[in-house]
Amino acid sequence: EVQLVESGGGLVQPGGSLRLSCAASGFTFSSYWMSWVRQAPGKGLEWVANIKQDGSEKYYVDSVKGRFTISRDNAKNSLYLQMNSLRAEDTAVYYCARDQEEAYFDYWGQGTLVTVSS
């Protein structure tokens, strides 16, 4: 059974940093692109970033470029999102998702809430 479990969310002040993690199991992690997708409270879904199987390619939504960094450790079956210079508008539930190259997400984690507030 495919499982994705996010962790690392919490309350952080504007300008602060946070690192999210996603532990994957039930599939060959190193064979798939992976993505982070977020959802602000009461709002819709927004794709944030994705990373190729070997980490050689990474893509970001414009609003997080230069502030967020996606990475992975295939030996640990883990996906990460380093978030720096956080803003109030980054407040959201962040989902880890298995990413098919045809731009669809077939498995999702339960999400972790990031709140940026003073």
Added chain:
Amino acid sequence: QSALTQPASVSGSPGQSITISCTGTSSDVGSYNLVSWYQQHPGKAPKLMIYEVSKRPSGVSNRFSGSKSGNTASLTISGLQAEDEADYYCCSYAGSSTFAVFGGGTQLTVL
């Protein structure tokens, strides 16, 4: 990149059919047969319902179907059931740099 446009809400009675539209541009929906649809119940993670415009993942009811014409994709749910009440989001590939763009979501109410 602007979000795809969906109606904020749709409703239908049990047994009826409803269709949710998803309008994009020639840079996303219109250029690629890479539209997907997700169902999200309150407080839960999204669930893939349709991918590549009209394909259904294993385990998804055949009451769910997808189509596309020009810059607009559609999700049709036939034989509405109470359990279908949820939010639905469309998503399209939008090129190698933008990758994916979502619609704003549609709240489905089963009357």
